[in-house]
Amino acid sequence: MAGDRDASDATAAAEAELRAGFETLAVTRPDPSAGVYEVRLNRPAQRNALSPAAFAEIPRAMSLLDRTPTARAVVLSAAGPHFCAGIELGGPGDPLAAASAAGAGDTVVAAEALRRAVLDMQGALTAIERCRKPVVAAVHGACVGGGVEVVAACDIRCCSRDATFVLKEVDMAIVADLGALQRLPRIVGYGNAADLALTGRKITAMEAKEMGLVTRVFDSKEELDAGVAKIAKEIAEKSAWAVMGTKAVLLRSRDVTVEQGLEHVATWNAGMMRSNDLKEAIRAFLEKRKPVFSKL
Known part of the structure; x- marks a missing residue:
């Protein structure tokens, strides 16, 4: 009985913190009777581009769900017509520009600030992988650059038929640095990973399935949401x-x-x-x- 009370108290505390709100995410438990929580990228007007706030909130959400007793599986989805436009570049929310500006006037200081910024962003996405609860990605629309690196850190990846995937970093004269070059070869094989990373070409949902980037393709966003919820619920019902x-x-x-x-x-x-x-x-x-x- 004491153990049940402790678990209930831990759940209540974690859920209260989850409800406290996020700037870039929406964290919900769609079905109170199931152990499935949804983490939704929630900047649709910016096509869910990853801002400094997003990089701070993703690990916080994953850490909370990791220690929430009622959380048995996590769905990672996105609001709006697209999954993720990658890292927010060129504006006031550009995390790399902010780091570089911090070392203005000293190239070594600027380089170290950029290195720390990249390591922090890497850690934010690695938090998805480190969450002990399985994370199922539900991808629709465009999944670009950092968005691909987000889903590469998930355990199971599904998408709708309209989904497209592209690693654009090479076209921006930079090297993808948030985990795609480390995780994708293990997911799709070295040849496919090299093809995606070196050409920067866009692939369709069906090509993503053929190479193993996703395991299931659904005909619509609605079918994707229902299908992924079913997968997560099946996992949540196991030990x-x-x-x-x-x-x-x-x-x-x-x-x-x-x-x-x-x-x-x-x-x-x-x-x-x-x-x-x-x-x-x-x-x-x-x-x-x-x-x-x-x-x-």
């Missing part, structure tokens, strides 16, 4: 410990040898295979019923 463990092992195994990955999952399961969720899953299977898993 939270098994889901979080699977994500952790997948990420760990991506960056190490097969032998090191096998050692990691053996160590993980040495502790987790004694969970009450495993016992409940076996009982439910034998009794031909739906399992009721423990709360976080």
